[in-house]
Amino acid sequence: MSMRRRTLLKVIVLGDSGVGKTSLMNQYVHNKFSQQYKATIGADFVTKELQIDDRLVTLQIWDTAGQERFQSLGVAFYRGADCCVLVYDVNVMKSFDTLDIWHEEFLKQANPADPKRFPFILLGNKIDIDGGNSRVVSEKKAKDWCASKGKIPYFETSAKEDYNVDAAFLCIAQTALANEREQDIYFQGIPEAVSETEQTGGCAC
Numbered sequence: 001m002s003m004r005r006r007t008l009l010k011v012i013v014l015g016d017s018g019v020g021k022t023s024l025m026n027q028y029v030h031n032k033f034s035q036q037y038k039a040t041i042g043a044d045f046v047t048k049e050l051q052i053d054d055r056l057v058t059l060q061i062w063d064t065a066g067q068e069r070f071q072s073l074g075v076a077f078y079r080g081a082d083c084c085v086l087v088y089d090v091n092v093m094k095s096f097d098t099l100d101i102w103h104e105e106f107l108k109q110a111n112p113a114d115p116k117r118f119p120f121i122l123l124g125n126k127i128d129i130d131g132g133n134s135r136v137v138s139e140k141k142a143k144d145w146c147a148s149k150g151k152i153p154y155f156e157t158s159a160k161e162d163y164n165v166d167a168a169f170l171c172i173a174q175t176a177l178a179n180e181r182e183q184d185i186y187f188q189g190i191p192e193a194v195s196e197t198e199q200t201g202g203c204a205c
């Protein structure tokens with residue numbers, strides 16, 4: 001019997017205000033970029049479907065609704081996350097310095113079963129600005145930070161130029177899926193209730 005299972009993966013994007021979180025999501029999901037700055041309000045998440053190996057995956061990407069302050073997002077925002085994406089602006093040192101706090105804050109709020117192995121990904125955004133001449137955080141510094149937190153994958157991106165955005169989100173999806181599989185294994189002792197009707201595809205009436 002073949003059963004097509006759609007997997008929903010919850011991804012949370014965190015980082016200082018203005019680093020380009022919403023722009024990266026817009027570029028990835030809608031292939032659009034806007035120069036205009038608009039604080040994010042309204043919709044909490046966007047979705048994108050993609051196929052990874054034989055699995056149909058729906059990425060549910062959660063954006064901070066203009067509340068980039070620690071402890072203001074609430075537990076529901078973090079609950080059930082499969083991957084956390086941290087974003088900073090390579091041209092703004094403060095946005096890099098706050099990564100420690102975002103990392104810590106995520107672990108505190110989401111409270112994952114195994115914090116040391118919970119998947120994070122770091123994106124250094126806006127590498128297009130001034131042809132890279134105004135960047136203040138080197139690639140090495142960013143990679144060192146990733147290594148210190150336990151081999152976090154790192155991508156340098158430009159939401160404006162659509163550079164590395166697809167590659168970064170593919171890695172995010174793969175990492176989240178791998179984490180989800182581990183949880184499946186962890187929970188495999190619990191029997192799944194599947195009704196007879198669903199299994200045969202028949203109609204109940």
Ligand code: GDP
Nearest residue numbers: 018019020021022023034035037126158159160
């Ligand atoms: P958020 O507060 O983290 O969601 O940041 P936004 O996505 O709203 O972006 C803040 C500002 O930076 C906006 O004016 C964007 O147009 C701009 N921006 C975002 N990403 C890039 C990028 O990769 N390159 C450049 N040059 N500007 C960007």
Ligand code: MG
Nearest residue numbers: 021022039040
């Ligand atoms: Mg935003």
